[in-house]
Amino acid sequence: MKQIFVIILLICTSISVPVQGQSPLSSPDKLMGNRFLTFNTIIRVNQIEVSRDRNEGLDERSMHTPERVIAFREAISSEFPEARITWAFSWLALHDMSDNYKKIRKLVAEYHYKYGDDVTFIPGAYFANAYNTREQVNKDLHEGLAKVSEIVGNGFRPKSVLAGFMAAENQQYLAEKEGIHVCQGNIWSQFSIDNQDGDGAVSYPFYPSKEHFCKPAQGKDDFIDCVNLDGWTMDFLAARRDGFADGFNSRMGVGPIETLYTYGKLVGLTQMMHTTAMHYDRGFELNGFAWVTNCWELSLPIDVSGLKDWLNEIKRNWPDVKFITQGEFGLLWREHYKDNSFNYRFEQKGSGIGGSDYNLKISWFMNKDFRLAITRDWQRNGRENVIDFTNYTLKASEPKDMTRKWSLLGEINQKQSRPQDNPRPIKELSPEATSLIKKYYPYLLDKK
Missing domain, CATH: 3.30.1120.110 (Arylsulfatase, C-terminal domain)
Known part of the structure; x- marks a missing residue:
């Protein structure tokens, strides 16, 4: 425990002095030489909507209100005024006709025009292929994305899909039939936790193979033109554990459940910053660019002040961070890498x-x-x-x-x-x- 508090003191001291002369956030035109932050949130009706008509979790209607949406978005723009985030609606959240969900859909559509946010669909609440056939997932993608376009209007089309896990065949469908070339399609290192396992992939972007969504394509014959993204940036040492082995959560990194909710704000924020720095400092040196991503479900019982603190510390330490949607980031990667010629360290x-x-x-x-x-x-x-x-x-x-x-x-x-x-x-x-x-x-x- 003594070591923990020494680390906390050192990190908090190192991030206490604001950087002067910070330039406004700009839209990057290239991958290399940049630090990226992408941020996703999910709006649903039930906790785990594994299919259109099946739920594995609790009813979350009371936790999804227009007021909560407004407070959440304002927390982000207060720290990064030009940030662009990704909103993902579940099937039920797209179709629920209660006043709250009508207002929420209207608000999020307005955020696309006000901030440049991306709005998209999440099939099966992270675990679509564990509960649905590939044919059904494709049908859900087609109709869900069409509903999103209808809600936002003016011919809008999402730049990406949020999926948790997504089978190779479905990512191929996204690219070839829906014209969407970015998918948050793997949750790096997830094993013996939540409702699906998917360890074995690369933690930074890659083009998946037609054989398996965790496998990078080896050549033209098995190449899927869909940039496969991780869902949460993990602490690599925590992530090597099997589920909750030794009493620890293997998903610990920048996510709020495993940090702020589990350890409180001080220790939780310290862990979030430790994981973030690993990419923005040494990772940036090794790879020529850096990427941190987070998914913060709107229904989480965690005060948004923790979110504001994390974003504020990122801005203090790395004022050049580009806070853009996951679709924009994936397309920048796709522009730079025409194949899987990456070599991450x-x-x-x-x-x-x-x-x-x-x-x-x-x-x-x-x-x-x-x-x-x-x-x-x-x-x-x-x-x-x-x-x-x-x-x-x-x-x-x-x-x-x-x-x-x-x-x-x-x-x-x-x-x-x-x-x-x-x-x-x-x-x-x-x-x-x-x-x-x-x-x-x-x-x-x-x-x-």
Whole structure:
């Protein structure tokens, strides 16, 4: 606990001085050289609307009011006046005829014209393919997107779709039939938590393969022209855990449930900033651009002052951040990358909060052919161990039936849910693995 409060003190001290001469937010025209923030919110009627007529959660009507929508949007514009966010309506929220939902739809449509916000549809409340056939999901997408266009008017068309998880076939449908080329279609590292698993993907944007939505396309034959985005920026050390293993929430990062709601404002904000800084500082150096994304459901019982504090600290520390919609960001990535020629790298030390072990450092390597994660106990000068190697050059397949199990588990997986997943030195991986790693990062195999 002492380490936690030392970290809190250091971070709070480092972010207490505002940056002078901040320039107004501008619309970026390129991916590289920029730090991006995307922010999504969901408006629904029931907690988990897994299909048009089936609900797995509580009725949330009382938590969706015009007043709440106004306060939420004003909290964002008070810190980033030119911010553009993404609003996603569930099927029932698009069609509910009560006065509150009529007013909410009108308000959000007005925000598109006032702020440039994007308005879109979320099928199945994060888990569409776990409860619906691919044919039904396509039908929901077509009719849901048409309803959004009708509500906003003037020929409006969303720049992206918010989906939680989205099967490859449905992302292909979005691109080829609906003309939408950005989808928040994977929740990076999710496993043994909520209603669907989907570990195995790349955490930054990629074009998915026709074989599996977690697999980057390997070439023209399996290429889907839909930029697949993560839903929440995670603390990489917390995210390596299996669900709630050891009493920690593996989803901890910038999301409010796992931070502000769980630990309170001071510790929660410290964790949110720790995760944010990992991308905007070292991540920016390694990748040439940086991206943080958050999804804050409108119904969450968390005071918007926590949201304002997080945004304010981002603005203080990185005044050049471009706060745009996820669709705009995905299209900038699509303009820069015509194929999966990315080579992402990330490095993070633990925060000491929750499952983010203070004594560990994690390094991630992600490219078209594989993803690789290595951890090391830096306090004890421990050896490096591989905790994840997922070979994307191998054939993959999605479930044919409706199920929660959609993960793409490789030779060794970070969740350690199988006997083969025990961490081990890199040279103890298979010859196929070490050959691929040597192609990209030969220095990793040269270490003693």
